[in-house]
Amino acid sequence: MHSIALIDVNNFFVSCERVFNPSLQHKPVVVLSNNDGCAIARSNEVKALGVGMGAPWFKFKGLAAKHGIVALSSNFALYADMSNRVMSILSTFSPQQEVYSIDECFLDMTGFTRRSLTEQGRQMRQHIKQCTGLPVCVGFAATKTLAKLANHIAKKKPQFDGVCDFNAFTNHQQDEWLGSLAVGEVWGIGRQLAPRLQKIGINTVLDLKRADSATLNANFSVVMEQIIRELNGTMCIELEQIAAPRKQIISSRSFGIAVTDIGSLQESLTLYVSRAAEKLRKQKSYAGAVQVYIRTSPHKEREAYYANSMTVPLQATDDTRQLVKAALWGLERIYKPGYRYQKAGVMLSEIVAVKNAQSDLFGRPDAVATRNSKLMAVMDSVNQYMGKRSLILASQGFSQPWRMKQGSKSPNYTTRWDEVLVVG
DNA sequence: ATCACGGTTTGCA
DNA sequence: CTAACGTGCAAACCGTGAT
Numbered sequence: 001m002h003s004i005a006l007i008d009v010n011n012f013f014v015s016c017e018r019v020f021n022p023s024l025q026h027k028p029v030v031v032l033s034n035n036d037g038c039a040i041a042r043s044n045e046v047k048a049l050g051v052g053m054g055a056p057w058f059k060f061k062g063l064a065a066k067h068g069i070v071a072l073s074s075n076f077a078l079y080a081d082m083s084n085r086v087m088s089i090l091s092t093f094s095p096q097q098e099v100y101s102i103d104e105c106f107l108d109m110t111g112f113t114r115r116s117l118t119e120q121g122r123q124m125r126q127h128i129k130q131c132t133g134l135p136v137c138v139g140f141a142a143t144k145t146l147a148k149l150a151n152h153i154a155k156k157k158p159q160f161d162g163v164c165d166f167n168a169f170t171n172h173q174q175d176e177w178l179g180s181l182a183v184g185e186v187w188g189i190g191r192q193l194a195p196r197l198q199k200i201g202i203n204t205v206l207d208l209k210r211a212d213s214a215t216l217n218a219n220f221s222v223v224m225e226q227i228i229r230e231l232n233g234t235m236c237i238e239l240e241q242i243a244a245p246r247k248q249i250i251s252s253r254s255f256g257i258a259v260t261d262i263g264s265l266q267e268s269l270t271l272y273v274s275r276a277a278e279k280l281r282k283q284k285s286y287a288g289a290v291q292v293y294i295r296t297s298p299h300k301e302r303e304a305y306y307a308n309s310m311t312v313p314l315q316a317t318d319d320t321r322q323l324v325k326a327a328l329w330g331l332e333r334i335y336k337p338g339y340r341y342q343k344a345g346v347m348l349s350e351i352v353a354v355k356n357a358q359s360d361l362f363g364r365p366d367a368v369a370t371r372n373s374k375l376m377a378v379m380d381s382v383n384q385y386m387g388k389r390s391l392i393l394a395s396q397g398f399s400q401p402w403r404m405k406q407g408s409k410s411p412n413y414t415t416r417w418d419e420v421l422v423v424g
Numbered sequence: 425a426t427c428a429c430g431g432t433t434t435g436c437a
Numbered sequence: 438c439t440a441a442c443g444t445g446c447a448a449a450c451c452g453t454g455a456t
Contacts, residue, residue: 012437033443040437040443056442074443101437190435221449250445299442311430345444405441426456433450 001110002235003117003140003167006147007090007124008104010135010155013041016082017072019133020413028069032057035254035405036073073406081414085132093124098239106144108239114168121163141166144237145230148187149205153177178231179206188227193220205231245283245353251276252293252345256405259341265294266328267397272346273327274393277320278383280348281376286316286357288350290323292330297342308334316350316357319372320379323348324393 009015013031018024028045032038039046039055046069051060057071064071083102091097096108112120121138128136139150146166154164166174183202184194200215202208209231216224226236251272259265269292280287295307310330314322327346 035441035443037442054443058441061441103437188435192434223449246446248446252444254443297442300440309431343443347445428455429453431451431453434448436446437444 001142001167001233003109003112004142004144004147004235004239005094005107005109005121005124006100006104006139006144006151007107007136008151009086010137011041011043012083012103012134013074013079014043015134016079017075017410018043019082020078020410024070028067030057030064030069030071031074032071033074035256036071036407037254040074073409075410075412077412078410078414082132082134086128086134086136089127089131090124093120096239096241098241099243106147106239109140114165118163118165118168121165122161125162135162137162137164139164139166142233143230143235144239145187145227146233149178149181149185152181152185175206175209178209179204181205183208186227186231188223193224196220245285245351246279247349247351249276249279249287249348249351250345251279252343254343255341255402257402258297259344259402260337260339262331262335262337264397264402265331265335265341265344267400268344268402269327269331269346270324270393270396271400272344273324274320274396276346276348277318277323277376278380280351281318281373281380284354285351286318286354287314287323287348288316288352289313289348290326290330291347291349292327292334293345293347294331294334294341295343296339303340306336306339308336310334311349313350316352317372318354319376320393322372 014024014029017029017031026045027043028049029043030039030046030051031041033040033054036057039051039053039057039060042051042053049063049067049069051063051069060069063069079102086103087097087099087105090105090107094107094109098106100106109117109120117140121140124138125136128134137151137154139147139152139154140163141147141150150164150166153166154160154162157164166177169177181204182194183189183197183205184191186205186208189197189208196219197203197208200219202211208228211228213225213228216228229236253268253272255264255268259268273290289311291309291311293307293309296303296305298305298307310333312326312330314326317323
């Protein structure tokens, strides 16, 4: 039997902010999404006040004032840096690690005895607390799906003190726990599937574990069958240690203020393509198509809604300038004056590894492509060492009135010396 | 009927 | 005073036209 661990940081973004500003400890704190739009991380105090995940923040301004909730803009540079530290510490506990998201990872702990497993979990918690100041919870089980649930139990039930080994339970105890959890808690069962399952009498995780596979196969996809097998302890979803190269790369943002002119759209799209192209080059790929996308706000009922996109094919490339050109060409075709645009974005697709990219008949690399990649490499390293806005295409614009709002962002404590406050 | 395709929906963090 | 609602990925799903 496998032993899979799932470790995740409690209220990750909020916990990061608290590490560097301890006065936030025990206070209600939220971190807001880009543009200060939605609540994307909440301290326990805020969860208790009924603020949901992804709640639009303007609806809670009153509640926030009443209870003294501290609302912070998101600081992703800080969170990414803290994440790297946590992942690096956890990698010392097993050679097999899958970094699943910014705040959680799986470890294959197969081979440890039951008793030492819980002990390992305690050490992970203690180590991470000591080195980073962040609180984590640990769940162990035979499959990734069950490890997720074990982690959930560790987080919700104080008696576990943050570490839950699902296989330390008897079979009877296991089923009791699963019977106490709503089916929607299962990894892969979301707001669409949960109601459909409830309609056919599957309310708890235990119900799903024991569900009749024939009836489910008729009504659901193969993914459902995988989930059920995983709930029964059979590993179907393997640990993916090496991150697969992206098949699509997206960069999109909401604007700080409504945008009506094509000039601002061109500027913002230039920026987004630049970001996407950096990611593309980082994974050593070319893109064969650029999709450009603009939209007015879907929330404003009194305003006319318009959304459109266009996919522009091109000779596979990683050159920001060619990708920008394609995106702006597409924009010309979908832009309609008279609308108040709220968001724009680009998606790179038809992605191929550089080494598999088509060369000429004789297998020689294209001379122009080679010269362009050298230029792009220079641009990337200048931006890496001198700050990411050092070298940009002029079509990005300089005043950028459309840039997103970030009213109260914390300093980049760990990545920018010039933003660290020195007391003394 | 079946396939390849593209756009849309779903789920996740 | 008013208006103020995220981002990035994969995969499933579904309609459509071609065969």
